[in-house]
Amino acid sequence: MTTLQESKPQNGLEAVQETLARLGIAEDADWMAVVLFARNLVSAMDLFTDDQKAQLQAKIFEQMAKRPLDHQRFTHIVQNIQSFLLENQKMEDMRSQLAAERQGYNALYDEMSKVFAEIQHTTAARQNRIQRMGADTEKDIANAQSPAGVLSRLRGMITDMVSQAREEARTWQERAHQLEHTANFDPLLSELYSRRALDAQLSVVQERCRKENTPLSLMFLDVDRFKTINDTHGHQVGDGVLRVLAAILSAHSMQFSGYAARFGGEELVILCEGLDEVQAVAQAEDLRQDVARCPFVPHLTSSETVPPLHVTVSIGVAQIGPGQNASDLVLAADQAMYAAKTQGRNRVVAHSSLAIYRAT
Numbered sequence: 001m002t003t004l005q006e007s008k009p010q011n012g013l014e015a016v017q018e019t020l021a022r023l024g025i026a027e028d029a030d031w032m033a034v035v036l037f038a039r040n041l042v043s044a045m046d047l048f049t050d051d052q053k054a055q056l057q058a059k060i061f062e063q064m065a066k067r068p069l070d071h072q073r074f075t076h077i078v079q080n081i082q083s084f085l086l087e088n089q090k091m092e093d094m095r096s097q098l099a100a101e102r103q104g105y106n107a108l109y110d111e112m113s114k115v116f117a118e119i120q121h122t123t124a125a126r127q128n129r130i131q132r133m134g135a136d137t138e139k140d141i142a143n144a145q146s147p148a149g150v151l152s153r154l155r156g157m158i159t160d161m162v163s164q165a166r167e168e169a170r171t172w173q174e175r176a177h178q179l180e181h182t183a184n185f186d187p188l189l190s191e192l193y194s195r196r197a198l199d200a201q202l203s204v205v206q207e208r209c210r211k212e213n214t215p216l217s218l219m220f221l222d223v224d225r226f227k228t229i230n231d232t233h234g235h236q237v238g239d240g241v242l243r244v245l246a247a248i249l250s251a252h253s254m255q256f257s258g259y260a261a262r263f264g265g266e267e268l269v270i271l272c273e274g275l276d277e278v279q280a281v282a283q284a285e286d287l288r289q290d291v292a293r294c295p296f297v298p299h300l301t302s303s304e305t306v307p308p309l310h311v312t313v314s315i316g317v318a319q320i321g322p323g324q325n326a327s328d329l330v331l332a333a334d335q336a337m338y339a340a341k342t343q344g345r346n347r348v349v350a351h352s353s354l355a356i357y358r359a360t
Contacts, residue, residue: 025069034060034077051342056084122168129164133157188239189246189262198261198269202326205259205273209320216273217280219258219287220316220333221249223266224345229309237298241311242266244296252287269333277319277350284315284348292346312346319352 025031038060042053063077136157140150193201209216223229223245230238246260249268253260259271270287272280295308316336320329332351340349 030074031064031069034064034074034081037081052084056081059084126161126165129161133161189242189268191246191250191260192268193259193261195261195263198259198263198271199326201259201261201271202329205271206320206326206329209273214274215276215279215319216271216329217275217277217317217319218329218333219270219272219280219284220263220318220330220337221268221270221287221313222315222337222341224312224314224341226266229311233298233309237309238266240298241296241309244294245291245311245313248287248290248294252283252290256283258283267337269330277317277352280317280319281348281350284317288313288315288346288348314340314345315348316340317348317350 020028020031020035038057042057045053048056059080060077063073063080066073133154137150137154140153205216208214223241226238226241229241245268246262249260249270252258253270256272256275259273261269261271263269272283275283292310292312294311296311297308314337316333316339318329318332318336320326324332336349336351336354339354340347343349
């Protein structure tokens with residue numbers, strides 16, 4: 001029996017209709033939607049790897065090769081499609097990223113609310129001081145104080161107000177820096193920039209490198225078997241691992257003026273302005289080795305003790321090419337990282353090597 005998987009695309013919709021006719025469901029719009037999705041839309045999804053898309057197509061084709069092609073089988077296939085789209089690592093990473101963004105917005109909102117409350121308080125206090133100064137001056141004049149004495153007292157009051165204003169200015173400058181940090185840095189990994197800040201920086205750096213004709217590369221890191229760490233030891237330990245990793249990332253990025261950020265979940269990146277792919281790979285390899293050598297000692301609030309964890313990372317590295325944009329750079333580094341995963345983890349893979357591999 002010829003299965004849907006064995007049939008070859010001919011000319012779009014006509015090929016789909018011919019396939020459906022062979023299966024005896026030519027006039028069924030629901031089944032046509034499933035076939036169109038499997039043949040065309042799945043291939044166009046950049047969110048998933050080629051292997052993941054091939055697995056989904058194979059599963060759909062396998063189910064459609066069975067009989068009967070009734071409503072029950074249609075429902076089963078649709079459920080498989082929904083499960084693939086909603087229950088996968090990519091979608092989990094996106095949900096984690098959304099949660100981190102929401103946490104960041106909430107933290108920024110809370111801090112700004114406190115700042116506005118303090119502004120209102122200091123404004124009211126300043127108004128009270130001005131009113132007291134006016135009342136004291138009027139009292140001095142009413143008590144027939146000498147003009148020199150009144151002026152001397154007024155000068156002292158003004159000096160005190162200026163001094164207080166300077167102190168307030170320093171305080172507000174510090175609060176402004178705190179707000180800037182809250183807005184630009186990850187709420188959990190405070191040493192790393194947030195995804196929102198990274199997106200803005202990517203746009204600026206890409207344009208600068210284009211104008212100055214300098215290289216721009218990106219390291220894309222993912223903690224190996226991070227889900228196992230969370231499932232085995234809990235999210236408190238997992239967060240601790242990420243904090244230590246963030247410190248290592250930050251220290252390495254400072255050596256070559258990199259821009260270290262949290263991309264989402266356990267995915268971290270370093271934007272490498274002025275480094276080509278070969279140079280970035282060398283830096284990534286040093287980083288990978290340092291992570292692998294570092295014993296992660298979990299710190300728990302309970303009396304439970306957890307032995308040191310030996311954590312590794314998979315790193316993909318890519319360099320932006322002619323005519324490419326920031327999204328292309330991120331996608332290429334992400335693809336290289338997934339290649340590092342599939343090749344055994346705890347390694348660095350350059351995106352250019354994937355192109356060479358495909359060509360051969």
